[in-house]
Amino acid sequence: MLKESQNRMFQEVGPGTPMGNLMRHYWHPVAAVAELDGNPTKPIRLMGENLVLYKDLSGGYGLVDRHCPHRRADMSYGFVEKCGLRCNYHGWLFDEKGACIEQPFEEMIDPDGNFKGKVNIKAYPVEAKAGMLWAYMGSEPAPLIPNWEPFTWKNGFSQVVFSDIPCNWFQCQENSIDPVHFEWMHANWSTRLGNAEGPYAPTHQKIKFEEFEHGFIYKRVREDTDEENPLWTVGRVCLWPNALFTGGHFEWRVPVDDENTLSVSWFFSRVPHDREPFVQERIPYWTSPIKDPETGRWISSHIINQDIIAWVGQGVQADRTQEHLGRSDEGIIMIRKRYVDDMKRIDNGEEPKGIYRDKKANGCIDLPIIGKEQFINGHTREEIDNFPRDYNPSTPNRFLFHAGQPEEVRKQYEAATGVKMMDKGIVE
Numbered sequence: 403m404l405k406e407s408q409n410r411m412f413q414e415v416g417p418g419t420p421m422g423n424l425m426r427h428y429w430h431p432v433a434a435v436a437e438l439d440g441n442p443t444k445p446i447r448l449m450g451e452n453l454v455l456y457k458d459l460s461g462g463y464g465l466v467d468r469h470c471p472h473r474r475a476d477m478s479y480g481f482v483e484k485c486g487l488r489c490n491y492h493g494w495l496f497d498e499k500g501a502c503i504e505q506p507f508e509e510m511i512d513p514d515g516n517f518k519g520k521v522n523i524k525a526y527p528v529e530a531k532a533g534m535l536w537a538y539m540g541s542e543p544a545p546l547i548p549n550w551e552p553f554t555w556k557n558g559f560s561q562v563v564f565s566d567i568p569c570n571w572f573q574c575q576e577n578s579i580d581p582v583h584f585e586w587m588h589a590n591w592s593t594r595l596g597n598a599e600g601p602y603a604p605t606h607q608k609i610k611f612e613e614f615e616h617g618f619i620y621k622r623v624r625e626d627t628d629e630e631n632p633l634w635t636v637g638r639v640c641l642w643p644n645a646l647f648t649g650g651h652f653e654w655r656v657p658v659d660d661e662n663t664l665s666v667s668w669f670f671s672r673v674p675h676d677r678e679p680f681v682q683e684r685i686p687y688w689t690s691p692i693k694d695p696e697t698g699r700w701i702s703s704h705i706i707n708q709d710i711i712a713w714v715g716q717g718v719q720a721d722r723t724q725e726h727l728g729r730s731d732e733g734i735i736m737i738r739k740r741y742v743d744d745m746k747r748i749d750n751g752e753e754p755k756g757i758y759r760d761k762k763a764n765g766c767i768d769l770p771i772i773g774k775e776q777f778i779n780g781h782t783r784e785e786i787d788n789f790p791r792d793y794n795p796s797t798p799n800r801f802l803f804h805a806g807q808p809e810e811v812r813k814q815y816e817a818a819t820g821v822k823m824m825d826k827g828i829v830e
């Protein structure tokens with residue numbers, strides 16, 4: 403149970419707040435690279451700041467204030483030029499660093515006045531990686547975007563999925579260090595949603611949490627596994643500071659403001675040997691719905707949709723003054739302590755956990771991955787056809803994670819892998 407002030411400290415991400423400062427030390431995925439192909443500007447809200455993401459005519463990316471510093475017009479209606487974004491009201495043009503590089507009328511009427519040299523728009527750096535656009539809102543010099551090992555894997559079909567979640571980011575992230583919920587929220591609840599009364603899933607017998615360089619690892623022994631099982635020897639990863647990593651996919655919980663979160667998931671599926679070499683020209687993206695428009699209830703058919711039901715169910719901002727933590731929550735307590743320690747480190751002029759600045763080391767950052775060889779080496783067509791379960795983690799034949807995968811993405815996946823999807827979600 404936390405004091406109200408502690409709870410607020412974890413939740414508030416606006417400029418100048420302790421958590422806002424901490425989260426501004428990291429790059430965050432905020433959009434898909436392919437998203438700006440059709441429309442080069444996109445209004446976004448990040449950590450309580452209203453911004454516009456753009457791709458200019460030279461292919462450069464920028465992220466600037468939503469409002470023009472002249473008379474506050476909406477820059478998301480601006481138009482991109484060879485360099486930068488031009489306000490559509492009076493034509494002032496800004497580059498990706500926020501410098502005003504053209505002021506058409508002012509320059510004509512007073513060529514020596516250099517008014518433009520006195521005006522800036524707020525601007526943050528943007529970089530592309532793994533089919534996503536990442537933003538950094540902290541002070542310079544910016545660290546590197548971690549080059550996680552799966553981003554370097556070959557012969558894979560990737561996709562990026564977004565969901566808009568109407569609750570605070572921190573309760574979403576606490577779900578990243580919660581092994582026991584798999585048994586109940588995903589396994590047993592899915593059984594019940596499928597109208598069966600059982601049998602229930604093997605129970606958790608033992609759990610363990612370990613801090614490591616890139617976050618925390620949670621390990622488990624279930625009734626049907628032992629300490630030789632990779633669920634115990636390798637475990638799953640709560641990736642610092644705001645993600646979950648399970649092997650074939652990442653899930654980032656990006657704070658939009660204190661009451662909203664952008665869920666960003668990146669999936670990798672290995673193509674079978676007979677489809678190699680496979681190079682994906684464009685990583686598709688889509689937005690997964692979370693509410694059933696007919697019933698007004700949250701969608702429960704897919705794994706991450708189930709998680710989202712937990713997150714939004716905790717309230718727009720979970721009231722941690724009313725919680726009762728048990729032994730299953732040891733990981734939650736550990737990560738809360740780490741965030742607090744990181745805030746202290748920042749106060750002392752030090753860097754928080756999980757900042758990467760060494761280019762060589764960032765060439766490929768290894769992570770604990772159950773079944774890693776499947777993602778790297780892949781399978782023959784025959785092995786895939788004869789896979790003992792109906793869900794092969796490296797080349798799945800169902801998209802179990804998010805509801806609403808568009809037909810077009812499914813077709814692209816099938817064309818790439820030759821695996822026919824049977825996506826009816828968990829409940830059939």
Ligand code: FES
Pocket residue numbers: 470471472473474475489490491492493494
């Ligand atoms: S308000 Fe943007 S140029 Fe005038």
Ligand SMILES: [Fe+2]
Pocket residue numbers: 577583584587588705709
């Ligand atoms: Fe979950």
